[in-house]
Amino acid sequence: MSQKNKDDHNRLRSRTIAFRMSPEEEAELNDRVKLLGYRTKQDYLIYAVLHNEVNAVGNALMLVQFRKDLREILTELKRLNSVSEMDEELMTPVRTMLEILQAFQEKPKKQGKQPVMQETQYSKMMHLQKLERLMAERKRQYE
CATH class of the missing domain: 1.20.1280 (Monooxygenase)
Known part of the structure; x- marks a missing residue:
């Protein structure tokens, strides 16, 4: 059985988030992941979403x-x-x-x-x- 995927606080990562990208966007994402030294796309995307600039749309x-x-x-x-x-x-x-x-x-x-x-x-x-x-x-x- 594979090891459970957990975050830094030892919480189980049990939710899947998915979205679509063009081949060009995927290539840019892959380059960023490699250039910035992340082990996985998941690690990069979680960090990018939770810790980068906020562009808010009020409603x-x-x-x-x-x-x-x-x-x-x-x-x-x-x-x-x-x-x-x-x-x-x-x-x-x-x-x-x-x-x-x-x-x-x-x-x-x-x-x-x-x-x-x-x-x-x-x-x-x-x-x-x-x-x-x-x-x-x-x-x-x-x-």
Whole structure:
């Protein structure tokens, strides 16, 4: 029986993600994987998707997902008894949301098009940065 495929946190990678590419795109992908020294395309693609620049496209569904994720984060924060119980898994969605917000802030408005996100929506969600700062301060206090 083959060895189970696990990530750096020893979690089983049991989901398959698939997409289509042209032969030219596949050749470029193969070159990048080799040039950057990754063992597999999977390793390269996971790293590229999770750790590279975010190009966000704002819409109503995105805002709904933001609210849902924020509720889950708040629930988890309320469950914690001390900062030492907080792990990297909790910070990941916060960092992702911050990257998305920063992508909106950095993008100049395109000619003739509506802004991707209304300024009021953006300012309402900026409390994420405050949340991250607060969590970092609390963690430093308990160290």
